[in-house]
Amino acid sequence: GMRRGLVGAQARLAGDKKSRMRAPCTALGAPSLIFLHGISTISFQTWLSQFKQLKDYALPNSSWSQGMMDLYSKFLEMCKDGTWKRIPSYNRTVDHIPGKAGSNEKEQKKTRLFLRSMDAEGVGFEYAMFFNPSEKRMVCLFQPGPYLEGPPGFAHGGSTAAIIDSTVGSCALVVAGRAMTANLSINYRSPIPLGSVVLVDSKVDQVEERKVFLSCEVRSIDGQTLHAEATGKDLAAGFHR
Numbered sequence: 531g532m533r534r535g536l537v538g539a540q541a542r543l544a545g546d547k548k549s550r551m552r553a554p555c556t557a558l559g560a561p562s563l564i565f566l567h568g569i570s571t572i573s574f575q576t577w578l579s580q581f582k583q584l585k586d587y588a589l590p591n592s593s594w595s596q597g598m599m600d601l602y603s604k605f606l607e608m609c610k611d612g613t614w615k616r617i618p619s620y621n622r623t624v625d626h627i628p629g630k631a632g633s634n635e636k637e638q639k640k641t642r643l644f645l646r647s648m649d650a651e652g653v654g655f656e657y658a659m660f661f662n663p664s665e666k667r668m669v670c671l672f673q674p675g676p677y678l679e680g681p682p683g684f685a686h687g688g689s690t691a692a693i694i695d696s697t698v699g700s701c702a703l704v705v706a707g708r709a710m711t712a713n714l715s716i717n718y719r720s721p722i723p724l725g726s727v728v729l730v731d732s733k734v735d736q737v738e739e740r741k742v743f744l745s746c747e748v749r750s751i752d753g754q755t756l757h758a759e760a761t762g763k764d765l766a767a768g769f770h771r
């Protein structure tokens with residue numbers, strides 16, 4: 531069982547020099563340190579899984595159009611001087627929370643982050659987010675796939691709301707820590723063709739205690755078409771729960 535495995539692994543790692551060299555040492559420090567202190571904070575399973583590569587869905591794949599690739603490369607370029615940071619994207623919310631990545635394996639099978647819940651590439655939400663710390667701005671490059679249809683050939687209003695909610699929500703999360711969307715109001719100005727690429731551009735306008743006020747615009751890559759505009763009100767975790 532878990533306990534015996536744990537003790538066995540602990541002994542093996544702590545005792546046997548060779549395996550200590552083999553186990554991956556990272557910023558977390560040598561495994562023995564983890565076992566000295568780690569046992570009380572994270573389980574062996576979680577410790578191990580942090581080394582197991584979580585699949586980052588915000589990396590280019592063959593379903594991305596040239597437009598999506600070009601926009602991605604443009605933002606990647608702007609990450610070089612630190613102005614922008616690429617936000618990794620996993621298929622479970624907890625995997626984004628430092629220290630919780632890969633936790634409770636068996637639960638892992640049950641829940642999926644909504645926008646990462648379709649198995650095939652390109653059919654649903656293809657997106658990648660970049661954050662600009664000095665502007666408190668989160669942008670999301672979004673390419674809606676054919677399974678997000680609302681009006682024939684165009685994105686469903688709920689899929690647009692979902693990508694806006696996730697971009698605004700992630701912006702509030704990064705700026706204010708754990709946050710929930712309390713209010714999201716969207717004006718739909720021009721339908722988004724399926725397969726096109728749009729930029730969801732959100733920023734924090736104001737923070738008042740726990741309230742985070744954000745605004746967001748969804749535009750075509752050339753900036754010429756305003757598809758939607760939104761305001762969001764997120765509540766940073768109330769801590770009274």
Ligand SMILES: CCCCC/C=C\C/C=C\C/C=C\C/C=C\CCCC(=O)SCCNC(=O)CCNC(=O)[C@H](O)C(C)(C)COP(=O)(O)OP(=O)(O)OC[C@H]1O[C@@H](n2cnc3c(N)ncnc32)[C@H](O)[C@@H]1OP(=O)(O)O
Binds near residue numbers: 699
């Ligand atoms: C940890 C950092 C990790 C770093 C992460 C890095 C990258 C992030 C990337 C990916 C993360 C992955 C996934 C996350 C991405 C997307 C998630 C998107 C966000 C969502 O999809 S999230 C789900 C939908 N969301 C809900 O499911 C919320 C249901 N709801 C509630 O849970 C409560 O309703 C709550 C908590 C909102 C408030 O409840 P509460 O008890 O905390 O606050 P309370 O009621 O006391 O109100 C305090 C003051 O806010 C005002 N206020 C309250 N509600 C208002 C409203 N609706 N409109 C206008 N004003 C409102 C009051 O009027 C009062 O104002 P005043 O003080 O002036 O009277």
